[in-house]
Amino acid sequence: MSDVSGQEPSWKDWHCYRNPLRVYSPDFDILVSYFNQVYPIIDASDNTERDRFDVCFDNWIKQDDWVKIIHNIEVDLINFSKEEKEFLNTFIDWITDALQHTSVIVVEGNL
Structure with missing residues (x-):
């Protein structure tokens, strides 16, 4: 994945992580x-501002935003059931591992 401004990443650039993560409802609803x-x-793909998460299309999220997302989840973990905590911890682990290989993770909306 290129961090060079103005360079458009190709499908191959962002769709090559060795271990893709698939999340289905209702877990996806928690993450949204x-x-x-x-x-x-x-948006990491074209450097334009996005007002909200697009539940129907691609969301190019940069590492610094992932750090904020992870922090917000960790702060709230105490409010979740054991099963939800396991899911969220697995999600955090996956994101943390993926960020060792890239500075952008694309989340595809699933509606």
Whole structure:
């Protein structure tokens, strides 16, 4: 993944992580609330401001926004059931690992 401004990443650039993560409802609904907490963001694909998470299309989220998302989830973990905590911790682990390989993670909306 290129961090060079003005260079458009190709599908291959962002769709090559060795271990893609798929999240289905209702788990996705939990995550969307955390995604929305960091908006507006600057979209990593074209450096334009995005007002909200797009539940129907691609969301190019930069590392600094992921750090905020992870922090917000960790602060709230005490409010979740054991099963939800396990899911959220698995999600955090996946994101943290992925950020060792890239500075942008694309979240595809699933509606």
